[in-house]
Amino acid sequence: MTKIGIILGSTRPGRRGQAVAEWVAKVGAEQVPGAVFEVLDLADFNLPILDEPQPPAFGKYSKEHTQKWAEAIDGFDGFVFVTPEYNRSVPGVLKNALDFVYNEWNNKAAGFVGYGLQGGARAIEHLRLILSELKVATVRSQVGLSLFGDFTITNPTEPGEFTPGAHQAQTLTTMLEETVSWAQALKPLREGA
Incomplete structure (x- = not known):
């Protein structure tokens, strides 16, 4: 089975x-055979601002929180990043989590689900650049959720109800299928590393 981690950014x-993230996992389980999907919530890892004394590329992690994060990332064949757009980019907590480890990301595939006023498009573009440096292959298809079209917001200080448009499920399924296919295609590289 191909394991895909859904990183809640x-x-x-x-x-x-x-x-x-729960919607991504549900659609994946229902529509994409041959893969398992698991949500990785950054809040569960409680990573501080990068505090490892050695560069992550050396793989010499001295902190328990880094080792826990490295083990989690290493256990997946690919990822789906669920990210809001903050000030035209990714949340700092997501960038920090990406920077903590290196080899555990290599030769894996990634897809994206962004949300925000512009569907998270700029956050996704930044993620593509960051992930290329981590040797992660990113698929072309992506899901962009609008705060106005895919959420019912009655109070701007509350998250509102997630109500994705009907077309979003098909776009998500396509992106998940591509991510799983690419993760499977990259498997020989991961095994040879």
């Missing part, structure tokens, strides 16, 4: 990402 109280 925000830890902010009242975040919308939890409902989105």
